[in-house]
Amino acid sequence: MKSRRPSCSDSGSESSEPDSKSPEKYETATRRRMAANARERKRMQGLNTAFDRLRKVVPQWGQDKKLSKYETLQMALSYIMALSRILTDPRRHAAPHRQWLDLQLEAVEPQTFSCLLEYDQPRAQDYVHSDFYQFEAPQLHL
DNA sequence: TAGGCCATCTGGTCCT
């Protein structure tokens, strides 16, 4: 685990110093803060686990360098768009690519993509303020 | 050494 900020210990915030109120209240506040910190740490660890899982299924530029979180999201977006294009344009992506895609889909366990099937399609206006259409799809070396 | 990336803490807001 990475070293933690020395100035920010689990003992609670600086602003929650003992005041004129009872020491019990201070103790309760400190305990609550520590619990909240622990929950936040756990939540972020879960988020990072999800990023790691995403990195494994997304194309990498190279094997040596790990994609950053931002790069992982961008790559996932491009990858999904590329796959979607293959699915929606069967003439252009005929036999060889299509066979490859079928193989990939066969290898996928249903429970791993069930969440995607339940996902509501985003509307076009949702992307108005994003770089959705500005990011180049990656070259897939199949 | 500067800049990028990251982990952690923290306070605010929303929800149950």
Next chain:
DNA sequence: AGGACCAGATGGCCTA
């Protein structure tokens, strides 16, 4: 009241 989520702040590590 307490938990989940979020964004800002801060400091550590790494690389060019």
